[in-house]
Amino acid sequence: MELESVKLLAAALALLPLFGVGLGLGMIFSSYNEAVGRNPSSAEILDKKFFLTFALTEALAIFALVVSLIILFG
Amino acid sequence: MADPLKQFEIKPIIPFELAGVDISFTNSALWMGIAVITSILFMMIATRKTTMVPGRIQVIAESMYEFIASMVRDNIGSKGREYFPLIFTIFMIVLMGNMLGMIPYSFTFTSHIAVTLGLALAMFIFITILGFVKHGTHFLSLFCPAGLPWALKPLIIPIEVLSYLIRPITLSVRLFANMMAGHLILKVFAGFSVAMGVTLGILPMFFNVALIGFEFLIAFLQAYVFTILSCIYLKDAIELH
Numbered sequence: 001m002e003l004e005s006v007k008l009l010a011a012a013l014a015l016l017p018l019f020g021v022g023l024g025l026g027m028i029f030s031s032y033n034e035a036v037g038r039n040p041s042s043a044e045i046l047d048k049k050f051f052l053t054f055a056l057t058e059a060l061a062i063f064a065l066v067v068s069l070i071i072l073f074g
Numbered sequence: 075m076a077d078p079l080k081q082f083e084i085k086p087i088i089p090f091e092l093a094g095v096d097i098s099f100t101n102s103a104l105w106m107g108i109a110v111i112t113s114i115l116f117m118m119i120a121t122r123k124t125t126m127v128p129g130r131i132q133v134i135a136e137s138m139y140e141f142i143a144s145m146v147r148d149n150i151g152s153k154g155r156e157y158f159p160l161i162f163t164i165f166m167i168v169l170m171g172n173m174l175g176m177i178p179y180s181f182t183f184t185s186h187i188a189v190t191l192g193l194a195l196a197m198f199i200f201i202t203i204l205g206f207v208k209h210g211t212h213f214l215s216l217f218c219p220a221g222l223p224w225a226l227k228p229l230i231i232p233i234e235v236l237s238y239l240i241r242p243i244t245l246s247v248r249l250f251a252n253m254m255a256g257h258l259i260l261k262v263f264a265g266f267s268v269a270m271g272v273t274l275g276i277l278p279m280f281f282n283v284a285l286i287g288f289e290f291l292i293a294f295l296q297a298y299v300f301t302i303l304s305c306i307y308l309k310d311a312i313e314l315h
Contacts, residue, residue, distance in 0.1 A: 055299040059248040066251045073079070 007071060014068040021061040028053050078261035082185055082254065102189070105181045109170035138166075142301070149305040153312055160200075161308075164193065165301040172253060172293035176286070184296075185253040190246035197304050198242040205311035216314055245303055252296050256289045 001009075032050045036043045086098035120135035128136055142162045146154045154161075168184060175182025183189050205213040217234040218227065263285060266278040 051295055052299060052302060055295045056248075059252060059299075062251040062255045063247065065255050066247070 011068045011071045014071055015064055017064040018061055021057060021064075024057045024060075025054065028057060078258050078265060081181075081257060081261060084186070101181045102183045102186060105174060105183050106171070106189075109167060109174055109183070112174070113166040113170050145302060145305060149302065150309045150312060154305070154308065157308060161301060161305060164197070164304055165297055168193070168249065168300050169294065169297035172297055173290075175253065175257065176289060176293060182253050182257060184249055185257060187246060187250045190250040191242065193300075194242040194246035194249075197245075197307070201307050201311045204308075208312065209314065213311070213314070216310060241307060245300065249296050249300050252292055256285075256292055260285055260289065 028050065032046060035046055084100045084102050086096075086100050087104060088099040090096075090098045116131075117135055120131040124132060139162070142165055143158060146158050146161055150157065171182065171184040171189075174180055175184065205216070217231050217238065219230070219234075222230055260282060263278045263282045267275040267282070269275075270278065
C-alpha cells in the first residue's frame with residue numbers, strides 16, 4: 001500500500017475508541033435517568049457527578065479525534 | 075473557502091524580538107488580556123454597590139462565588155479555604171477563555187496546548203511543592219496506598235508515580251482538545267453550508283445553531299472539569315489519602 005492510503009486508514013482506525021465512548025456515554029445517561037426516575041429528589045446531588053463523568057468520558061472521544069487529526073495533518 | 079484550521083493561527087500584532095526569542099504581542103495574548111480585564115471589570119462592577127437584596131449583576135457574581143466555594147468545600151474541606159482565590163482565578167480565566175472564544179471572529183486561547191499546558195503545569199508544580207512543604211518526604215506515601223501487600227509494591231508504585239506524572243498532560247489535553255475539536259466542527263459545518271449553496275445549505279446551518287448551543291455547554295463544562303480536577307489534585311497534596 002502507498003503511504004498516503006495507509007495514513008488515511010490509520011486516521012480512520014484511530015477513531016475506533018468512539019465505539020467504547022459511545023457505549024460508556026450511553027451507560028452514563030441510562031443510569032443517570034434511571035436513578036433520577038426512581039428518586040427524583042436525588043437529581044441535585046447526581047447532576048454534578050453526571051456532568052463530571054460525562055465530560056471525562058466525552059474527552060476520550062476528543063483524544064481519539066486529536067490523534068486522528070495528527071495522523072492526517074501532522 | 076477558508077481552511078477550518080485557520081482560526082487557530084497565531085498572528086503577531088506587535089512583532090517584538092528579544093535576544094533571538096520571539097515574544098511578539100499576538101492575538102492569543104490580546105484575547106488573554108481581554109479575558110483578564112473582562113473578569114476583573116465584571117467582578118468590580120458587580121461588587122461596587124452591594125445591597126442586601128442583590129441586583130442582576132450581583133446575583134451572577136454571588137452565584138459564581140458560591141459555585142466555586144461549594145466546590146472547594148465539598149472536595150477539599152475546610153482546609154481548602156485558603157486556596158479558594160487560586161481555584162476561583164483558574165476557573166474565571168478558563169471560563170472567560172472558552173466563552174470569549176464563542177464570539178465570532180475572536181480567538182480561543184484555550185484551544186492551544188501551549189496555554190493549557192502552562193496552566194496545568196503551574197498547578198501541578200504548585201501542588202507538588204505544596205505537598206513536600208506540608209508533609210516533607212512523607213508526601214511520597216501518596217504513591218504507596220496504605221495496606222498494600224509488599225509483593226505488589228514493585229507493580230503498584232510505578233503505576234501510581236506514572237499516573238501522578240501524567241496528570242498535567244491529561245488535564246491540559248482534555249481542555250485544549252475539547253475546545254479545538256468543537257470549534258473545528260463548527261467551521262466544518264459552516265463550510266458545508268457554503269458548499270451546498272443557498273437552498274440546501276440551510277440544513278447544515280440549523281445543525282450549526284444546535285452545535286453552538288452545545289459548544290456553550292462544553293465551554294462551561296470544561297472550565298468546571300479543569301477546576302474540579304485541580305481541586306481533587308490539591309486535596310491529594312493537602313490530605314494525602
